[in-house]
Amino acid sequence: MTDGSVYLDHAATTPLDRRVLEAMLPHLGGAAAGGNPSSLHGAGAGAREAVEAARAEVAALVGARPAEIFFTSGGTEGDNLAVLGLAAARRGKRHVVVSAVEHAAVRGAAAHLESRGYDVTRLGVDADGRVSPDALADALRQDTALVAVMWANNEVGTVQPVAELAGLCEERGVPFHADAVQAAGRLPIDVSRVPVSTLAVSSHKLYGPQGVGALYVREGVEVAPIVFGGGQEGGLRSGTENVAGIVGFGAAARLASEEMGYRARHEEGLRELLLRGALALPGVRLNGHRSERLSNNVHLCVDGVEAESLVLFLDALGYAVGSGSACASSSAGHKASPVLLAMGRGEDEAFSAVRVTVGKDSTRGEVEGFLGAFSAAVSQLRELSPLYASS
Amino acid sequence: MPDRYNPQVIDHLVRPRNVGELEGASGTGESGDASCGDVARFTVRIAENRVEGVRYKVYGCAACIAAGSALSELVSDASLLDAARVSGVDLEEALGGPLPAGKEHALTLVLDALHKAIEDHWNREAGEMLVEGYGGLRAGTGGKKTVVVATSGGVDSAVTALLMKEAGYEVACVTFRLHDGERGSRSCCSPDTVLFARDTAHRMGLPHFTLNLKELFDRRVMEDFVGSYAEGRTPNPCVSCNAHVKFHAASFLADKLGFERVATGHYARVVEEPEGATMARPVDEAKDQTYVLWPVPRELLARTIFPLGEHRKEEVRRIAEDRGLAVAYTPESQDICFIPDGDYRGFVRKSVAAEPGEIVDREGRALGRHKGVVDFTVGQRRGIGVAAPTPLYVTEVRPKTGQVVVGKKADLETREVRVGGLNWFLPPERAGSVQIRYNGRPVPCEMEHAEGGEVVAHLGAPVFGVAPGQSAVFYDGDKVVGGGVVRRDT
Numbered sequence: 030m031t032d033g034s035v036y037l038d039h040a041a042t043t044p045l046d047r048r049v050l051e052a053m054l055p056h057l058g059g060a061a062a063g064g065n066p067s068s069l070h071g072a073g074a075g076a077r078e079a080v081e082a083a084r085a086e087v088a089a090l091v092g093a094r095p096a097e098i099f100f101t102s103g104g105t106e107g108d109n110l111a112v113l114g115l116a117a118a119r120r121g122k123r124h125v126v127v128s129a130v131e132h133a134a135v136r137g138a139a140a141h142l143e144s145r146g147y148d149v150t151r152l153g154v155d156a157d158g159r160v161s162p163d164a165l166a167d168a169l170r171q172d173t174a175l176v177a178v179m180w181a182n183n184e185v186g187t188v189q190p191v192a193e194l195a196g197l198c199e200e201r202g203v204p205f206h207a208d209a210v211q212a213a214g215r216l217p218i219d220v221s222r223v224p225v226s227t228l229a230v231s232s233h234k235l236y237g238p239q240g241v242g243a244l245y246v247r248e249g250v251e252v253a254p255i256v257f258g259g260g261q262e263g264g265l266r267s268g269t270e271n272v273a274g275i276v277g278f279g280a281a282a283r284l285a286s287e288e289m290g291y292r293a294r295h296e297e298g299l300r301e302l303l304l305r306g307a308l309a310l311p312g313v314r315l316n317g318h319r320s321e322r323l324s325n326n327v328h329l330c331v332d333g334v335e336a337e338s339l340v341l342f343l344d345a346l347g348y349a350v351g352s353g354s355a356c357a358s359s360s361a362g363h364k365a366s367p368v369l370l371a372m373g374r375g376e377d378e379a380f381s382a383v384r385v386t387v388g389k390d391s392t393r394g395e396v397e398g399f400l401g402a403f404s405a406a407v408s409q410l411r412e413l414s415p416l417y418a419s420s
Numbered sequence: 421m422p423d424r425y426n427p428q429v430i431d432h433l434v435r436p437r438n439v440g441e442l443e444g445a446s447g448t449g450e451s452g453d454a455s456c457g458d459v460a461r462f463t464v465r466i467a468e469n470r471v472e473g474v475r476y477k478v479y480g481c482a483a484c485i486a487a488g489s490a491l492s493e494l495v496s497d498a499s500l501l502d503a504a505r506v507s508g509v510d511l512e513e514a515l516g517g518p519l520p521a522g523k524e525h526a527l528t529l530v531l532d533a534l535h536k537a538i539e540d541h542w543n544r545e546a547g548e549m550l551v552e553g554y555g556g557l558r559a560g561t562g563g564k565k566t567v568v569v570a571t572s573g574g575v576d577s578a579v580t581a582l583l584m585k586e587a588g589y590e591v592a593c594v595t596f597r598l599h600d601g602e603r604g605s606r607s608c609c610s611p612d613t614v615l616f617a618r619d620t621a622h623r624m625g626l627p628h629f630t631l632n633l634k635e636l637f638d639r640r641v642m643e644d645f646v647g648s649y650a651e652g653r654t655p656n657p658c659v660s661c662n663a664h665v666k667f668h669a670a671s672f673l674a675d676k677l678g679f680e681r682v683a684t685g686h687y688a689r690v691v692e693e694p695e696g697a698t699m700a701r702p703v704d705e706a707k708d709q710t711y712v713l714w715p716v717p718r719e720l721l722a723r724t725i726f727p728l729g730e731h732r733k734e735e736v737r738r739i740a741e742d743r744g745l746a747v748a749y750t751p752e753s754q755d756i757c758f759i760p761d762g763d764y765r766g767f768v769r770k771s772v773a774a775e776p777g778e779i780v781d782r783e784g785r786a787l788g789r790h791k792g793v794v795d796f797t798v799g800q801r802r803g804i805g806v807a808a809p810t811p812l813y814v815t816e817v818r819p820k821t822g823q824v825v826v827g828k829k830a831d832l833e834t835r836e837v838r839v840g841g842l843n844w845f846l847p848p849e850r851a852g853s854v855q856i857r858y859n860g861r862p863v864p865c866e867m868e869h870a871e872g873g874e875v876v877a878h879l880g881a882p883v884f885g886v887a888p889g890q891s892a893v894f895y896d897g898d899k900v901v902g903g904g905v906v907r908r909d910t
Contacts, residue, residue, distance in 0.1 A: 335457060337481040338433060341425065345434045365457075380457040413439050413485060415461040415477040416454055 034347040035395045039234075039325055039388035040183055040211060041351050045277070046236035052280035053238065056273035066270050067261065076272045083279025090282040091209070091228060092219035093245050099262045100275050103242040104210035107229030108134035108177075110244050110266065111206040114252035115175040115227065116142055119204075122174035124148045128160045128189070129371035132208055134229075135177050136367070152178070157318040158187035158372050165194055175204045180212035180228075184368045184384060185317030186326025188216065192223045199224040204250060210234055210242075214285030215293060215324055226250045232274065236389070237281030241274035292389040296324040299387040299396050303327045306400035307385075310407060312417070316369065316382060327385045330369075330378045333417025334410045339383055342406040348399050351384040377416075425482060428516030432486035437493050440475040446544060449536025452529050458484050460533035462492075466541045469500040469677065476530070483519050483526035490514040491530045501592060501677070504538060504629055506531070507622035528615060535618065539597075539630045546672060551635045554668040556675060559697075560723035565589045566679035567725065570596065570670045571628075573617035575747045576685030576728060579736045581626060582743060583727040584683055593621040593628045594673050596666065598637040599758040620747055631669050640664040642758060646771045649794045652817030653889030656712065656858075657756055663715030663843075671720055682724050688713050689729035690721060691899065697722040698845040699900040702729040711858050714893045714903025715843050768794045777822025779806055782815070782831060793817050796824045799832060799885025813885070833882040837906055839892045840874040844902035848875060851894035851901040856886055862895050874907065 055061040064072030066080050088095045101107045127139045129151045143149045150168045152160050160178050176198050181188045191207055198205040204226035209218055214235030228245040232238055246252050258267030304327055307313050312332030336352040343350055365379035411417045445463035452459040458480035465473035474496050478488040490511055495503035508527035512518055567584050571577040571593045585591045595617040614630055621628035641660045648655035670682040687707035689700040701708050759767045774792025781787055788806040800814040813832055816825035853862035854877045864880030893903040
């Protein structure tokens with residue numbers, strides 16, 4: 030983003046919108062800077078006002094009331110607070126259901142509960158990465174404390190049938206958490222229509238600053254805190270608020286609400302251009318659902334090529350994309366993506382996955398340039414590969 | 421350790437050198453596995469011990485691609501000895517410094533692929549020689565101080581290589597692939613052991629080679645091992661290996677490299693007698709391996725050096741520690757190397773159908789039944805499965821009739837032993853004592869020549885539980901006069 034290369038990894042993080050930066054600056058060093066929202070003096074009151082205005086913007090983005098929005102340090106904290114907090118608030122219920130394709134934040138929190146004696150059911154997915162409502166219905170038990178299924182997948186971009194899944198849980202009286210970190214600002218989310226209990230969002234995935242996010246908690250749903258202290262955020266998330274970050278998040282949420290339709294159409298156009306170009310190469314396949322997918326996500330398996338080398342090769346050619354499956358830094362070598370494995374892909378395929386995610390400011394020229402570089406990188410790496418025989 | 425790649429890595433990634441496969445290659449090697457995410461393949465053309473051409477291919481992360489490229493540059497047009505000396509550290513240097521954490525395996529992977537290609541070259545050069553046995557035996561005691569050291573990854577062979585290097589020899593290490601040992605097992609010669617032996621050699625700055633002797637080992641050692649049990653003999657696989665495999669293969673490599681001598685980490689000495697090179701017991705009596713070394717052909721012994729014969733085991737460990745060799749703390753290998761779990765009966769039963777038979781006493785009276793002669797060896801007391809007032813011992817195994825003969829301990833007493841398959845270093849007349857067990861004591865003996873070039877040793881004291889198939893080794897003081905195999909009847 031700063032070295033002049035073309036950035037096509039918006040699922041990892043998005044560049045800060047200039048308008049968001051301008052909204053933040055007064056709170057970083059300008060006239061409004063320095064107040065603690067909890068203080069009684071004027072500076073404190075100013076900070077409080079700014080935080081509450083941002084809360085209203087974030088609430089509007091997902092159709093919530095401001096009192097149902099609790100600021101956090103980001104998506105990971107929101108997911109942890111929801112999973113651990115919902116479980117802790119339901120004594121005696123020792124069963125948790127999560128999908129097999131959740132972000133590591135949810136998977137990790139669920140594994141933590143498992144280590145504390147909870148039963149964890151991990152719902153499988155179909156070849157497109159979707160959870161089946163029937164499978165969820167079968168998994169629910171009398172002692173189920175919560176269900177967590179993400180709104181849209183961070184790797185392969187598949188959108189889950191959240192309305193149906195959340196509705197089912199509502200009928201059974203089981204809290205439902207949705208990780209909407211990738212979906213927020215990209216897909217219309219309206220919690221007044223979709224009966225989720227909690228929903229996690231993150232600022233830096235929608236052109237806001239890093240280090241801030243929010244958890245929506247439906248009124249009446251009990252969530253126990255996991256951080257203790259001064260009782261900020263209604264006692265659910267103690268700690269002095271990240272005022273500038275929250276203001277930026279508010280601005281980013283407002284812009285996302287206003288521009289969502291345009292952004293989605295723009296991204297979809299580029300996504301289809303990307304897909305057509307990439308799939309025209311032999312041995313390249315799309316992962317995830319063809320239509321029920323994020324507007325900006327293209328996730329590919331490239332036969333005969335290992336993801337890390339492809340990503341670094343493209344980086345050297347001036348294009349930043351994500352590897353679908355990070356090569357873990359352990360002496361044991363690689364770790365295949367659990368998402369692709371859950372979708373029934375083999376390990377060799379999981380090692381060959383790359384993720385290209387466009388953004389609202391990506392251009393046609395960038396995508397076309399990328400396709401040229403991609404084709405060149407793939408053919409050179411295949412020439413190197415002892416496993417790929419060009420036919 | 422950095423968490424990002426050096427620019428040199430990215431340069432090799434984007435502009436890899438020597439990509440492809442050589443036409444008319446003299447060796448091909450592959451390492452890795454698609455399901456692990458990394459595969460490297462090298463092809464080499466070697467002529468007159470120079471790497472004339474090298475090409476590589478890699479499927480894997482940037483580190484693997486770059487390491488393969490850098491390695492191909494380092495060995496291109498190098499002498500084979502220099503190519504075999506290139507270490508992970510050399511590779512890292514060529515790549516601009518340490519790789520990110522967790523990426524070091526890339527160095528091991530591409531080195532292994534190259535070394536397997538060189539191994540393939542040797543095996544093609546050898547043709548049937550490393551299957552049938554290497555016959556080109558020569559003493560190799562010319563003036564050049566050059567030596568091939570057989571290394572296993574253990575402390576003894578590593579110190580052997582070190583001592584030879586410090587004695588001013590040009591050293592090349594070789595590790596043999598003898599069988600498909602289980603990965604990571606603590607016995608010798610498993611795949612991880614090869615990597616470890618290579619790394620140890622490289623840390624000493626020495627070239628390292630591997631030779632694939634699986635067919636030869638299977639034919640000369642494992643088949644004999646299994647067959648012996650089926651025939652009621654007690655085999656010693658280390659003896660068969662020393663007779664036909666290890667020293668021959670090391671000599672083959674020495675001849676190919678134009679090297680004079682061969683060294684191993686055995687505890688024994690080679691001494692000059694008027695008759696020529698002779699084997700003698702080592703300084704460390706507790707580690708004496710002459711009992712399994714007797715079949716080494718005399719021509720090969722003449723070019724062999726056992727530097728550890730002059731040292732005690734504690735000294736060897738101390739040398740390894742002082743020089744910082746990582747092998748210093750490896751455990752002693754005790755088991756039969758191709759049976760890491762020690763269950764040799766189970767191993768034999770996999771290859772030989774065991775037929776039930778009779779347990780009889782010396783008068784032929786049936787005492788019970790057994791599940792197969794392979795479960796019995798002469799001198800055995802446990803697991804006979806027959807109740808008796810005094811302890812019963814196996815005194816004889818008769819595979820032809822399927823009978824196992826049992827008796828009292830006194831029935832095991834032997835006062836004469838017929839020995840065949842002899843290998844002499846000194847005139848047989850010089851034999852003053854004979855040893856019939858690995859950890860046994862030599863007993864005085866008098867030699868009588870028998871027909872077929874065999875001998876009968878009249879023992880000055882009774883020996884218990886002598887089994888056909890065991891080695892009988894003759895000594896004159898601490899010198900090995902010769903050795904042979906105990907025959908069934910005297």
